[in-house]
Amino acid sequence: MxxxxxxxxxxxxxxxxxxxxxxxxxxxxxxxxxxxxxxxxxxxxxxxxxxxxxxxxNTAARTLASSYSDSVVVLIPSLSNLLFIDTLEAIHAVMHGRGLEVLIGNFHYAGEAEHSLLRNYLAYQPRGLILTGLSQMPATRRLIARSRIPAVHMMDLAPGTEQHCVGFSQADAGAAAARHLAERGRSRLAYVAAQLDPRTIERGEGFQRAAQADLGLAAPVVLTDEQPSSVALGGHFLARLVEEHPEVDGVFFNNDDLAQGALFEAQRRGIAIPSRMSMIGFNDLPLSAHMVPRLTSIRTPRARIGETAARHLLRLIDGESVSSCRLDLGFELMVRESS
Amino acid sequence: MxxxxxxxxxxxxxxxxxxxxxxxxxxxxxxxxxxxxxxxxxxxxxxxxxxxxxxxxNTAARTLASSYSDSVVVLIPSLSNLLFIDTLEAIHAVMHGRGLEVLIGNFHYAGEAEHSLLRNYLAYQPRGLILTGLSQMPATRRLIARSRIPAVHMMDLAPGTEQHCVGFSQADAGAAAARHLAERGRSRLAYVAAQLDPRTIERGEGFQRAAQADLGLAAPVVLTDEQPSSVALGGHFLARLVEEHPEVDGVFFNNDDLAQGALFEAQRRGIAIPSRMSMIGFNDLPLSAHMVPRLTSIRTPRARIGETAARHLLRLIDGESVSSCRLDLGFELMVRESS
DNA sequence: CTGAAAGCGCTTACAG
DNA sequence: CTGAAAGCGCTTACAG
The missing domain is CATH 1.10.260.40 (lambda repressor-like DNA-binding domains)
Known part of the structure; x- marks a missing residue:
């Protein structure tokens, strides 16, 4: 010893x-x-x-001598959203299997923070990067390009880009929510959102476009707040909806925690869900299926996105020629009792 | 350019x-x-x-030349529990202010994984370590001691140890739950727990000891499961409680998600809470205060634990003589409608 | 206040 | 299959 x-x-x-x-x-x-x-x-x-x-x-000596580290960097906008935790866990499992350490950077939905995190992490000479979304600042884009480190973007898909992306169409998910509410016979729709990140905004646009152009409904009521999404905020949104827009009979909540809070507030106020109003959430968080009534939601393939992004990145790191750079993993409408 | x-x-x-x-x-x-x-x-x-x-x-070159890195390592048992996310965020905020990178290791409640994570991360020459709990394997303890890297343990407190720890007494928290239920006139208590980590076990022991020795009640019913804690599991627990132990009139759930699931299941079965049965959870997760009925819970000072652990570690890193090595941050009983 | 020398602990070519 | 030399990109003493 x-x-x-x-x-x-x-x-x-x-x-x-x-x-x-x-x-x-x-x-x-x-x-x-x-x-x-x-x-x-x-x-x-x-x-x-x-x-x-x-x-x-010694990691430092090895990295310095070989100019290769055993790390990859993953940049996410939040740790408080289970969405990213599940994704992170899946990435970690894949990378760990390859002996790669995952360096996690949380930029709190701030482009500047994302930029400086990346700057600092680049000093670690990571083998690859996994980024959230496609709307990095131009300076950040340049930093990535100049580093020549392979990068995969997750959660969103770009139409005609050279960037590698793994995710699903946020606009389509919004449209699916509108279609579902219409199928339930709802015609006075509302879109409720907090934390107005690019993906939230895309979903909202997809929802509104589908409601009006495709389904011929009246323009949806839109209630938004820049705060982070939360159960408490969902309750406030429901109160506003009922008081200011009593005609609304179908609501798409941009994240399940908002819908959960709204469901509680509705119960408290004696508002019958879904008979008075249909509700659909987004992400299908674990609690949603157990609520009373059980919450209809759109399930996002977050673990599969993480796993697929990680595997794709490994191929890029290995220099394999990757055929597709745009992997659409879709989403799933989970119809339950709230709609 | x-x-x-x-x-x-x-x-x-x-x-x-x-x-x-x-x-x-x-x-x-x-x-x-x-x-x-x-x-x-x-x-x-x-x-x-x-x-x-x-x-x-270049981080590698700097670390190699100076034998000092700009990183600290934080080892947590789970990322899926908001408890640790909040703690992590607080640690990160303090460390970031000092220019230190936080390397996060998730050991999934497995001592072996904790050991090998630490082994790997030690190769990064971190300036300090933050560990969860005090029950590391002996080999892990030796690894830490031999590394001579300052370490702070969080979440739990050791009675007479040299280890630096920041947290609260898990046993006292369990006892507080028992006392609260007794004050509500409950005498047939139950303890319901999943994810039987050391802190869970301590809380359970504190609960049972208080119920019997201090309060003179019958031995509580104990329902446990080794699976991770979840809302779904909470529902199953409530079903078992009602069917197998109909005499129980007060339940302490080891984590809020269990209590949340039980509350939903009770509502579904038409069991009146709290008149038929008082419920108290643990951790006070954000959703709990919004449920119907609002969930009574024990709030843990998770952000303060993270912040305090981080500041304490910085003092150790700076070589300051630290007076106390045992910081009790307490907990808070949040009495609401479910009890 | 500034610099030349040495070295951190590895790995990469290059020989054999 | 094995090894001696050189070097990765910095910082640490030590001089001046």
């Missing part, structure tokens, strides 16, 4: 490992990296010695 | 920065790090050049 003197870092070095294993440092290095040319017996001795002294190669 | 030739990494180096600024590399290095001895005029030129070529020091 004891070990020889170590560096300032207090951790054993490759030289010490090599001495204990009785090989040269370069052979120890190769054995640790699993280079196949190493004699199996020597490799065995190296691994044994490594286990004994608990050797793990 | 154009810049000179660069290294294999494609990024500008200190040497290039120095040449553009017309100073020696070492002066450029000092200027970038804000070393005060540098002539202001030279520093200005360096910063101007850095902005021009978008220079950010």
């Amino acid at each position: 004891s070990r020889g003197a170590s560096r300032a870092t207090g951790r054993p070095t490759l030289v010490e490992l090599a001495r204990i294993a009785g090989v040269s440092p370069i052979t120890a290095s190769r054995a640790m990296r699993g280079v196949p040319s190493v004699d199996p017996e020597l490799a065995r001795r190296v691994h044994e010695a490594a286990a004994e002294i608990d050797y793990v190669a | 154009s810049r000179g030739a660069s290294r294999a990494t494609g990024r500008p180096t200190l040497v290039e920065l120095a040449r553009i600024a017309g100073v020696s590399p070492i002066t450029a290095s000092r200027a970038m790090r804000g070393v005060p001895s540098v002539d202001p005029e030279l520093a200005r030129r360096v910063h101007e050049a850095a902005a021009e070529i978008d220079y950010v020091a």
Whole structure:
């Protein structure tokens, strides 16, 4: 269990490992990296010695010498939304299987923060980048292009872009919500949204376009707030809806937590859902299926988006020629009791 | 906007920065790090050049040369519990203010995973560690001790330990739940828990001890499941409670999502809450205050735990002599309609 | 206040 | 299959 003197870092070095294993440092290095040319017996001795002294190669030295790190960077706008947690977990599972560390950056829906996070993380020489959405600032776009590090964008799809993207059409999801409400016989629709990020806005536009142009309905009532989405805010929105727009009979909530809060507030006020008003949420958070009434929602394939984005990025990192750069994973309408 | 030739990494180096600024590399290095001895005029030129070529020091080289990284490691058991998200955000805010990157490791409630995460992250030479709970495996404890990197444990408090910990007494929180139910006139209590991590177990023990020894009640019914806590599971628990233990009139749910699911299931079955049964949850998740009926819960100071743990760690990193190594931040009983 | 030398702990070519 | 040399891009002492 004891070990020889170590560096300032207090951790054993490759030289010490090599001495204990009785090989040269370069052979120890190769054995640790699993280079196949190493004699199996020597490799065995190296691994044994490594286990004994608990050797793990210094990341900084390895990265500096090889100019390759074992990390990928994932930039997301929020950690408080389960949407991104599920995505992150899926990315992590794939990357971990390849021995890659995932560096998580939360830019709190602020383009400037996204830019400076990326600047800082680029100093780690990540092997790849996974970004949220397609609306990075021009300066951020330039930073990515100049870094020549492969990047995959998730959650949204660009029509005719060279960017690699994995997600679904936000506008189509909005349109599907409008169509569903119309099928339920609703004609006075409302769109309720907080946290007005680009994807929220696209969904809202898809919803309104479908309601008017495709379904021939009156222009939907639109209630928005720049605050982050929350259950509390959903309750306030329902109150406003009932008081200011009593004609509304079908509502699309931009995120399930808003719909959940609205459902609670409706129950409190004795407003019958869905008979008085149909409600549909977005993302299909785990709680939604259990509410009373159970919330109709649009399920987003967040884990699959993460997994697919990660796999796609690995192919880019490996230099494989990737056929498609635009992967549409769709979404699923979960019809339940609230609509 | 154009810049000179660069290294294999494609990024500008200190040497290039120095040449553009017309100073020696070492002066450029000092200027970038804000070393005060540098002539202001030279520093200005360096910063101007850095902005021009978008220079950010190579992390690997800096870490290797100085044996100091700009990172701290935070190990948490789950990302799917808002508890840890809030804590993480608070840690991040403090560390970011000090220019430190937060490396997040999720060990999914598995001690082995915690160990190997730590092993890997130690290779990054973090300045400090923040760990969840106090029950790391012995091997993990040794790894931490040998690394000589300052560590702070959060969420739980050890009675007579040398470890730095920031949190509250889980057993006391359990006892507070029992006391509250007894004050509500409840005498046939139940403890319902999933995800049996050490803190959950401590809370359960505190609850049972208080119920029997302090309050003189019958031994509580205990329903547990090793699965992760979820709303769906809460519903199942309520069904079991009603069918198998109809005498129970007061329930402590180990986490709010269980209580939320139970509340929905009770509503669905027409079981009146709280008249037929008092319910209290744990953590006080944002949705709980909005339910019908509003859920009584124990609010944990998760953001403050994160912030306090981070500040405490910074003091340890700075080598300040820290008086107390055990910071009790308490908890708060939020009495609402469900109890 | 500034700089030349040495070195952090690895890996990459290049020989053998 | 193995190794000696050089170097990755910085910072740390040490001089001046």
